[in-house]
Amino acid sequence: MSPPPITELPPEMLGEIAIRTSLADLIHLSRTCKSLHRFLFAHNSRYIWKAKLASIEGLPACPADLSEYAYADLVSLSTSCQGCDASGCATVDWDLRVRLCQKCLSAVITTFDEARPPFRLRVRLGVAKFPSVKIRDLVRVRSPIPHGCAFVTKELDAIRAELKTMDVRTKAVFIKQRKAMMVEVRLHADQCRAWVASEVHAKIRSKRIPLIREKLISLGWGNELEIYYCFDDHPPCRRTGRTYSCALGSHSA
Ligand SMILES: [Zn+2]
Incomplete structure (x- = not known):
């Protein structure tokens, strides 16, 4: 009698196997079929990703505004593009929290000159009355390397949609909260870069x-x-x- 397919195993057993699987393999496994994807994405399976993340030495904690799965995907050091699955894409943009090939990245970001942010953009955002507010106060912004600052277009669109529904006072409160959140986001990105550097150094050292x-x-x-x-x-x-x-x-x- 042949063993049952892995997807027919009891969830507890599947969870046990998942916890013993390497993070990169687990990410690949989650993309192999719909039933495994459903299982690994389920709310009840969050403990698997939490356990995997907790087992990585020195890794900064998962940010509150990111799911454990999304964070695990970033820190798995996988080399496949999150957009098209092309291989050879090893660099994570910790500011934008994406690992994308150049083609996919260009399709989802908007670049701009932070020293001279376009006034039209501020008007479209509805923050023209808040002259001190910068784009990086509202959304995650990539440092100006190599081709100018950039943000994920749909992230700014979502913020714009929210701002559109607010009066000036509510906007001021919202902007203040976003500003504080973006400070945390940038700090976390710095911590992740330091963690990657320490991982790379450890690998070089071991060699x-x-x-x-x-x-x-x-x-x-x-x-x-x-x-x-x-x-x-x-x-x-x-x-x-x-x-x-x-x-x-x-x-x-
Ligand atoms: Zn791609």
Whole structure:
């Protein structure tokens, strides 16, 4: 008798399997068929994503305005575009919270010069009476690299629709709240960039330490290495540049 398809397993068992699956594989799994997607997206399955996120060392907490699944997708370090699923798309834009290929990104963003935001845009937004308000006070804005600042067009459209329904006083309160929220968003983006940098450094480190060990052994320092228990924390080993210096001189790794 052949085992039942994975989608027919009891939810508790499926959940157990999901928790033991790597985050990147779990994201791929959620896109393989409708029933798995439904299961992994269900409110009752939030515990799976929470557990997966909690298991990642040093990862900033999931922001309140993002679902655990959406956050897991960003931090899974997957290399597929969230728009067209094309591979080779490894860079997450932490400001806009997207991982998109250039073609998909161009289709969803609007670029602008933050030093001279178009007055028409402010009028369309309904904030012309609030001269100090910047676009980045209302929506997530990408830093001006490489082609000017940018925001996700539909995000600004949603804010515009909300502002349209408000009188001036309500708008002022709303803008103040958005401003505070955007400060938090930018802080979180910075924390995510720092986390990615630390992950990259850890990977480089894990690759270079065996090379350094090998080199030292070939130079006849094998016995000393045996007794130097904190070798991995030796400052030259912790560096992630292409060259390092130690008592033996400068080396590349
Ligand atoms: Zn794409």
